[in-house]
Amino acid sequence: MNILLAAILKVIGVLMFVGLNAYILIWGERKVSGHIQRRIGPIRVGGPSGIMQSAADILKLMSKEDFVPSGADWWLWVLAPVVSVAPAVLVYLVLPIGRTLVLRNLNVGLVFFSSVSSFTLLGIFMAGWGSNNKYSLLGAMRAGAQLFSYEIPLILSTIGVVMLAGSLTLQRIVAAQTHYGWFIFPQIVGFIVFFVASVAELNRTPFDLAEAESELVAGYFTEYSGMRWAMFAIAEYSNLFTLSALGVTLFLGGWHGPLLPGWVWFVLKSYFLVFVGIWIRWTLPRVRIDQLMDLGWKFLFPVSVLNLLGTGLYLMVR
Amino acid sequence: MALLGRIWNTAKSMFVGHSITLREMFTTPITVFYPEEKPPMERGSRSVPVLKVNEGTGLLNCVSCGLCERSCPPSCIKIEQALDAKGDRQSWPEAFELNLSHCMVCNLCVEACPFDALEMADVVELCSYQVQDLIFDKQQLAEIWKTSRSLRVANGERL
Numbered sequence: 001m002n003i004l005l006a007a008i009l010k011v012i013g014v015l016m017f018v019g020l021n022a023y024i025l026i027w028g029e030r031k032v033s034g035h036i037q038r039r040i041g042p043i044r045v046g047g048p049s050g051i052m053q054s055a056a057d058i059l060k061l062m063s064k065e066d067f068v069p070s071g072a073d074w075w076l077w078v079l080a081p082v083v084s085v086a087p088a089v090l091v092y093l094v095l096p097i098g099r100t101l102v103l104r105n106l107n108v109g110l111v112f113f114s115s116v117s118s119f120t121l122l123g124i125f126m127a128g129w130g131s132n133n134k135y136s137l138l139g140a141m142r143a144g145a146q147l148f149s150y151e152i153p154l155i156l157s158t159i160g161v162v163m164l165a166g167s168l169t170l171q172r173i174v175a176a177q178t179h180y181g182w183f184i185f186p187q188i189v190g191f192i193v194f195f196v197a198s199v200a201e202l203n204r205t206p207f208d209l210a211e212a213e214s215e216l217v218a219g220y221f222t223e224y225s226g227m228r229w230a231m232f233a234i235a236e237y238s239n240l241f242t243l244s245a246l247g248v249t250l251f252l253g254g255w256h257g258p259l260l261p262g263w264v265w266f267v268l269k270s271y272f273l274v275f276v277g278i279w280i281r282w283t284l285p286r287v288r289i290d291q292l293m294d295l296g297w298k299f300l301f302p303v304s305v306l307n308l309l310g311t312g313l314y315l316m317v318r
Numbered sequence: 319m320a321l322l323g324r325i326w327n328t329a330k331s332m333f334v335g336h337s338i339t340l341r342e343m344f345t346t347p348i349t350v351f352y353p354e355e356k357p358p359m360e361r362g363s364r365s366v367p368v369l370k371v372n373e374g375t376g377l378l379n380c381v382s383c384g385l386c387e388r389s390c391p392p393s394c395i396k397i398e399q400a401l402d403a404k405g406d407r408q409s410w411p412e413a414f415e416l417n418l419s420h421c422m423v424c425n426l427c428v429e430a431c432p433f434d435a436l437e438m439a440d441v442v443e444l445c446s447y448q449v450q451d452l453i454f455d456k457q458q459l460a461e462i463w464k465t466s467r468s469l470r471v472a473n474g475e476r477l
């Protein structure tokens with residue numbers, strides 16, 4: 001009974017965080033993009049700096065018509081947003097938020113993270129196929145090609161860290177960074193590959209070919225509106241946070257930090273990486289699809305393999 | 319070597335780009351809070367054609383020749399010439415109607431007028447939910463002219 005209650009409380013906590021995170025990030029992204037373009041972003045709706053803008057957005061989205069396009073594959077179409085939100089929520093299970101604060105200390109935490117987060121692709125494909133729309137299908141195809149080719153360097157870049165830490169448990173990886181210092185220093189190449197690949201995994205500019213507004217309307221979620229669209233947005237911003245959090249865990253020392261409690265450091269560092277992601281999004285233009293593939297297969301992949309090789313040699317000779 | 323050069327160039331251009339956006343992020347925004355804070359209209363901005371008034375006599379400059387009516391491409395000017403008791407035509411308009419819902423602010427009427435009786439005013443806040451509110455008669459047009467900054471110096475009237 002107690003276990004059940006605790007589980008329910010944890011689920012509610014994670015869901016609340018996912019919602020709050022999307023709320024703040026959507027507002028924050030609009031603010032940052034505004035200031036980068038010498039605008040001020042939302043201010044009119046209320047609260048300090050227009051923080052109520054997202055609340056107004058939620059109300060608007062909830063009051064929209066629940067619209068299913070004719071010819072859509074109903075089950076695929078309806079389930080697609082759910083399938084893309086589910087992995088975004090599931091990965092919170094293994095995030096080491098503090099020294100003892102982790103929902104479930106799996107001994108294959110990193111494998112769990114990468115395998116669960118690749119489910120997002122399934123949601124994208126379901127949305128693209130189910131919508132019965134050429135833009136959606138094209139977007140889903142592009143997302144498929146992109147996610148497949150960036151998943152590999154992403155995982156390879158994390159293996160260097162695993163080799164140094166000698167564990168797949170995210171908690172142990174963080175703990176190992178007291179010994180080595182933050183892994184970003186010995187694994188700087190790995191960090192760069194990880195960061196580029198995670199921006200591509202998130203389908204964000206400069207790798208937003210799957211939802212390129214100027215070419216594909218909105219890519220795989222062209223036909224979605226209202227709360228179904230909002231679920232895709234929530235999944236995107238939740239993934240932005242969790243991948244940044246993974247980056248912090250693997251490379252930036254996780255909950256290590258002076259003075260403040262561990263979880264505060266963890267959240268601060270994660271949001272710093274999120275900010276860098278937003279900053280990149282509003283600076284760089286979109287790459288072409290062939291450049292994207294070139295970067296993935298001809299640069300990130302060999303570089304991450306070389307990085308692994310170097311790490312292995314170091315571990316052998318030390 | 320060429321590959322290293324390309325990597326270096328990429329890294330450099332990304333660094334430059336990001337430093338520019340970071341700098342922009344901390345410069346003061348140039349947003350104008352429009353309804354609360356009105357940016358000054360540029361001198362010579364052309365918003366609506368209005369009727370000039372001779373400040374000495376208080377009468378309109380218009381002699382009701384009808385040239386503006388004919389030159390207006392969307393036909394939004396309607397002029398009715400004044401007649402006296404015997405039915406002779408007089409040199410002022412009985413009615414002068416301008417339908418701003420059609421006007422495309424082309425300035426052709428102003429150029430056509432041989433008596434310098436029309437001018438573009440710098441009034442822009444004229445939105446309305448009813449087309450009726452956008453049809454101005456000669457008194458209203460003269461009132462707008464009186465409150466707006468004129469562009470041309472004509473007959474020594476005013477700047």
Ligand code: SF4
Nearest residue numbers: 390421422424425427
């Ligand atoms: S500005 Fe052009 S459209 Fe407007 S009244 Fe004059 S001639 Fe007609």
Ligand code: SF4
Nearest residue numbers: 380381383384386431
């Ligand atoms: S062209 Fe000038 S003078 Fe002639 S009717 Fe029009 S406003 Fe009056």
